[in-house]
Amino acid sequence: MARETFQMSRLANGEAENSLHKQSDQTPHQALNGRCTKLGSDGSTAGPCCDENGGEVSHVICKKKARQQQKEMTFQDMYNNQGLFDENDDEDSDWEPAQEHVEVVKWFCNNCTMVNLDDVIHCDICGEHKESGILKHGFFASPFSQDVGPAEIELEIKERNKDLGSQISTSNSSTAIGFDERMLLHSEVEMKTHPHPERPDRLQAIAASLATAGIFPGKCYPIPAREITKEELQMVHSLEHIETVELTGQILYSYFTPDTYANQHSAHAARLAAGLCADLAKEVFSGRAKNGFALVRPPGHHAGVRQAMGFCLHNNAAVAALAAQVAGAKKILIVDWDVHHGNGTQEIFEQNKSVLYISLHRHEGGKFYPGTGAAHEFGTMGAEGYCVNIPWSRGGVGDNDYIFAFQHVVLPIASDFAPDFTIISAGFDAARGDPLGCCDVTPAGYAQMTHMLNILSGGKLLVILEGGYNLRSISSSATAVIKVLLGESPGCNPENFLPSKAGVQTVLEVLKIQMNFWPALGSKYSDLQSQWGMYCMKTKKKQIKKRRRAAAPLWWKWGQKSFLYHLLNGHLHVKSKGC
Numbered sequence: 147m148a149r150e151t152f153q154m155s156r157l158a159n160g161e162a163e164n165s166l167h168k169q170s171d172q173t174p175h176q177a178l179n180g181r182c183t184k185l186g187s188d189g190s191t192a193g194p195c196c197d198e199n200g201g202e203v204s205h206v207i208c209k210k211k212a213r214q215q216q217k218e219m220t221f222q223d224m225y226n227n228q229g230l231f232d233e234n235d236d237e238d239s240d241w242e243p244a245q246e247h248v249e250v251v252k253w254f255c256n257n258c259t260m261v262n263l264d265d266v267i268h269c270d271i272c273g274e275h276k277e278s279g280i281l282k283h284g285f286f287a288s289p290f291s292q293d294v295g296p297a298e299i300e301l302e303i304k305e306r307n308k309d310l311g312s313q314i315s316t317s318n319s320s321t322a323i324g325f326d327e328r329m330l331l332h333s334e335v336e337m338k339t340h341p342h343p344e345r346p347d348r349l350q351a352i353a354a355s356l357a358t359a360g361i362f363p364g365k366c367y368p369i370p371a372r373e374i375t376k377e378e379l380q381m382v383h384s385l386e387h388i389e390t391v392e393l394t395g396q397i398l399y400s401y402f403t404p405d406t407y408a409n410q411h412s413a414h415a416a417r418l419a420a421g422l423c424a425d426l427a428k429e430v431f432s433g434r435a436k437n438g439f440a441l442v443r444p445p446g447h448h449a450g451v452r453q454a455m456g457f458c459l460h461n462n463a464a465v466a467a468l469a470a471q472v473a474g475a476k477k478i479l480i481v482d483w484d485v486h487h488g489n490g491t492q493e494i495f496e497q498n499k500s501v502l503y504i505s506l507h508r509h510e511g512g513k514f515y516p517g518t519g520a521a522h523e524f525g526t527m528g529a530e531g532y533c534v535n536i537p538w539s540r541g542g543v544g545d546n547d548y549i550f551a552f553q554h555v556v557l558p559i560a561s562d563f564a565p566d567f568t569i570i571s572a573g574f575d576a577a578r579g580d581p582l583g584c585c586d587v588t589p590a591g592y593a594q595m596t597h598m599l600n601i602l603s604g605g606k607l608l609v610i611l612e613g614g615y616n617l618r619s620i621s622s623s624a625t626a627v628i629k630v631l632l633g634e635s636p637g638c639n640p641e642n643f644l645p646s647k648a649g650v651q652t653v654l655e656v657l658k659i660q661m662n663f664w665p666a667l668g669s670k671y672s673d674l675q676s677q678w679g680m681y682c683m684k685t686k687k688k689q690i691k692k693r694r695r696a697a698a699p700l701w702w703k704w705g706q707k708s709f710l711y712h713l714l715n716g717h718l719h720v721k722s723k724g725c
C-alpha cells in the first residue's frame with residue numbers, strides 16, 4: 147500500500163510538472179503578440195517564422211525554449227516520449243565499460259634497428275640508449291645515455307685518444323674520401339616489419355664519427371662526385387641490367403628482390419657511388435692521392451653482370467678495378483672481407499687472370515646468404531686459382547681467425563700475384579654486434595688487416611664500403627681503417643692471435659685446394675698440418691681461460707637483468723642449500 151501511494155504521488159507530481167511545461171510553452175507566444183520569431187545563434191530574435199506559402203506560423207516553438215525544455219525534461223517525460231530517442235540505443239549502454247583498443251607502443255633502435263617495447267630505454271639487443279646521439283657524434287656518443295652536448299663529446303675524444311701509441315704520420319699526399327649526401331636519398335619508401343638494415347643512417351654515422359674525430363673534414367680531402375657513364379657501366383654490367391636500374395627512377399618505389407629496394411633516387415645514388423669509386427681508383431693509382439676510402443651506398447659486391455640483389459645495384463668494386471686498369475694498372479687485387487660472399491664480384495672476374503679475387507665470409511656449407519663461395523670455387527676458363535674463397539663454417543668468427551687466414555692464405559697468394567693496385571670490399575657486417583653477420587671482428591682487427599694489405603702494390607690501396615648494419619660497429623671500424631690509411635699503427639701484434647679449431651680447419655681446406663695453383667702454399671700446408679695438434683691444445687686452454695673470466699654485458703646493470711649482471715660479475719654469491 148505504501149508502494150502504491152509512492153507511485154501515485156510520483157505520477158501526480160509528473161502531471162503537475164507537465165502542466166507547468168504546457169503553461170510555460172504558451173508564454174513566449176503571447177508575449178510576442180501571437181507571432182513566433184526566429185532566434186539567432188545568440189538567442190536574439192530574427193523576425194517572424196513563415197510557412198511555405200509565406201504565411202506566418204503561430205505555433206512554432208523557439209529553439210532556445212526547446213533546448214530549455216529538453217534540459218528540464220524529467221524521467222516521466224522521457225518515459226512518455228520514448229519515440230524521441232534513438233531506437234538503436236542500448237538501455238544499459240551508459241553502464242558498460244568503454245571498449246578501448248590497447249596499442250602496444252614500440253620503438254626501433256637507431257643502432258641496430260631491432261624492435262623494443264616503449265617501457266625500456268636501452269635496446270634489448272645491443273644496449274643502445276633510446277635517444278643516443280650516434281647520428282650526431284658517431285660512435286663517440288655514449289651508448290648508455292641520451293645525446294649530450296659537444297663539450298662532453300670533446301672530453302670523451304680526448305680520453306679515448308690520450309693513450310694512442312703512435313700519431314698519424316704526415317706524407318706528401320693524403321687520403322682521399324669519396325662521399326656525397328645525395329646517396330642518402332636512396333631509402334626504402336614503405337617500412338615493413340622494421341627499418342631496412344641498409345639505410346641512410348649507415349653513412350651518417352660514419353660521417354659523424356669522422357667529423358667528430360677531426361678526420362673528415364680535416365686530415366682527409368674530398369674528391370668531387372660525378373655520375374658514372376653508361377659506357378663505363380657496360381664494362382661491368384649488361385645493358386639490360388643498366389636500363390632496368392635506370393627505370394626505377396620513374397617509379398615511386400620498386401623491388402629487384404624481396405630485400406633489394408629502389409626508390410626514385412636509387413639509380414642516381416648508384417651512379418654517384420660507382421662514379422666516386424672509379425674516380426678514386428684513378429686518383430690513387432695515378433699517385434695524386436696516397437690511398438682512398440669510398441664512403442658510398444648502395445653497396446655493390448652482390449650485383450652481378452645481369453642482376454641486382456643483396457641490397458646491391460651496381461658493382462662498385464668491379465667498376466673501380468676496371469677504371470684502374472684503364473688508368474694503366476695491369477694486375478688488380480680485390481680482398482672482400484664482408485661477412486657475405488661477393489657472388490657478383492666473383493661472377494664478373496672468375497674468368498679474368500688480371501684480377502685476383504679473395505673473399506673471407508660465412509658459408510656454413512652454403513646455408514648462409516648468398517650460398518656461394520665454397521672453397522672449391524676457384525675460377526674457370528683458364529683463370530683457375532684467381533678466385534680464392536675462405537668460407538667460415540660457423541658464426542662468431544673473430545680477429546684471431548681472420549688474421550690467421552691473412553697470414554697463411556691471403557698474403558702469401560697476394561704477394562705471389564704482385565698486384566699493381568689493391569681494393570678492399572670493406573663490409574663491416576662481420577663486426578662484433580652486427581645483427582646480420584653475428585661475428586666478432588673488432589675495429590682493431592679491421593685496422594690490422596688494412597695494415598697488412600697496405601704493404602702490397604706500393605701502398606696504392608682503395609677501401610670501398612660494402613655492408614655493415616650496426617651503426618656503432620660500422621662507424622668505429624671504418625674510422626679505425628681510415629686511421630691506418632692516414633699512417634697510424636694498428637697497435638696490435640699479429641703473432642698473439644691464435645685461431646680457433648674451426649678456423650684452422652677452414653684454412654687447411656683452402657690451402658689444400660689453392661696449392662694446386664700457387665705452389666708456394668705447399669710448404670705452408672705441410673707445416674700447418676704438423677702443427678695441428680699444438681694449435682688445438684693452445685685453443686682449448688685459451689677457451690677455458692675465457693670462460694673463467696666471462697662477464698655479463700655492461701648494459702644489463704641498469705635493466706631487468708641487473709641481478710644476473712651482478713651475479714655473473716662476482717658481486718653476488720649464491721649459497722647452495724644443504725642436502
